[in-house]
Amino acid sequence: MPTTIHLNFASLPTLWSPLQSAVLNESDSGFNKNLTSVLPTHPNCIASTTVSGFFVVCFAIFLLVQLGFFVRTETKKVMKRNQKVLLILSSILVGVQLMALILRIIYFAIAFSIRAKYTSLIGVKFVIDSMTTSLVVFGALEFAFSLFQAVTMVVIISFIQYVFLTTVHLSGAMTKKVYKVVRVMTIVMGILTAVAMGIFIIVLTISKVLTTLGIYGDVNQTAITVVVFILFIIIIFTSLGMLSFFGFKVVTTIKSRSLNLRQETNRNLIIRTVQKPLIKTVSLLISLVLSTFILILSAIIGIITSSVSNDFKAIDYSLNSFGILFFSVVILFLYNPLFSESYKVVDSVEEKEKQSLLGDEMAERVQSASSLSSAADSPRTVDI
Numbered sequence: 001m002p003t004t005i006h007l008n009f010a011s012l013p014t015l016w017s018p019l020q021s022a023v024l025n026e027s028d029s030g031f032n033k034n035l036t037s038v039l040p041t042h043p044n045c046i047a048s049t050t051v052s053g054f055f056v057v058c059f060a061i062f063l064l065v066q067l068g069f070f071v072r073t074e075t076k077k078v079m080k081r082n083q084k085v086l087l088i089l090s091s092i093l094v095g096v097q098l099m100a101l102i103l104r105i106i107y108f109a110i111a112f113s114i115r116a117k118y119t120s121l122i123g124v125k126f127v128i129d130s131m132t133t134s135l136v137v138f139g140a141l142e143f144a145f146s147l148f149q150a151v152t153m154v155v156i157i158s159f160i161q162y163v164f165l166t167t168v169h170l171s172g173a174m175t176k177k178v179y180k181v182v183r184v185m186t187i188v189m190g191i192l193t194a195v196a197m198g199i200f201i202i203v204l205t206i207s208k209v210l211t212t213l214g215i216y217g218d219v220n221q222t223a224i225t226v227v228v229f230i231l232f233i234i235i236i237f238t239s240l241g242m243l244s245f246f247g248f249k250v251v252t253t254i255k256s257r258s259l260n261l262r263q264e265t266n267r268n269l270i271i272r273t274v275q276k277p278l279i280k281t282v283s284l285l286i287s288l289v290l291s292t293f294i295l296i297l298s299a300i301i302g303i304i305t306s307s308v309s310n311d312f313k314a315i316d317y318s319l320n321s322f323g324i325l326f327f328s329v330v331i332l333f334l335y336n337p338l339f340s341e342s343y344k345v346v347d348s349v350e351e352k353e354k355q356s357l358l359g360d361e362m363a364e365r366v367q368s369a370s371s372l373s374s375a376a377d378s379p380r381t382v383d384i
Helices: 018-025 040-072 075-080 080-116 131-170 178-211 221-259 264-308 311-341 344-377
Strands: none
Touching: 040 080, 040 311, 075 178, 080 131, 080 311, 131 178, 131 221, 131 264, 131 311, 178 221, 178 311
């Protein structure tokens, strides 16, 4: 006979029941928090939702433009591996920010719903239920996605450094031995920084949830946040220094090589096809680093507004999204000059000039030999 099992679903605990029991037992846990300490303020909800909705549209348009650029037949024919990697990384950057904005909108929508349940929040205690649990979870997810942008940006900057170092080496501004050492240092430093920042962000997010729900005591989240941004600032300043130095080396090396050419047309060709794109690349790379300072500024403003009043959180939200958008646009503009490989023009022009000079020397030798032969074969006349 088959055994029949009867399940009483009513007896199963809900998702938040253990948490609710822990929080309600204030004598044991010491947890006593007002609902207003967890909910964002009403002005913050309105302003932040408006800003987030605006940038959701902006990032969606950007992704569509980038997708169109990526799937173009002409682009796919000439696109190389590094170019595909750069576009994929920038798409991930925008995608993560878009997800953070969507989670932020959901978070504020839940906050609106909770506020609508009460005519007044004065004296209302924070109790874990389905709504407050959803509020905390979506708030933590939005927090994590926003911080993980720093990890994505570190990966992108490290990759661009790698490509730029290859350009520096191939242009003749760096020896092969130095290139190998610097390349390994760049890759290792980028990986270690990204992994360390990722671990700190995960710890910070988990501690934020546990502290809000009263499961764990207060955690010094500011200290962890400071560590994350110190790592971020280190990689940014290092990148700025390396890119500026090697960019200057590339431009000066190619300029000196162009001055060694004898033909003025060849010198003008190098200036037109090589130096200008390289200067443009260096300028865009500096813009790339400057855009990260906008994100650092938004983080500083976020810390200040959190300490003073959450009513102004929309300011750092706006700066953060603008910094990501500016960062992504600069990456898209870097697509052509960064990978144009115009440094190869120097080698080709020098090779052509060498062949031209050899041809001229051969022609002079042939002409000289022909003149000597003509002089030897001509009849001699004697004057009387």
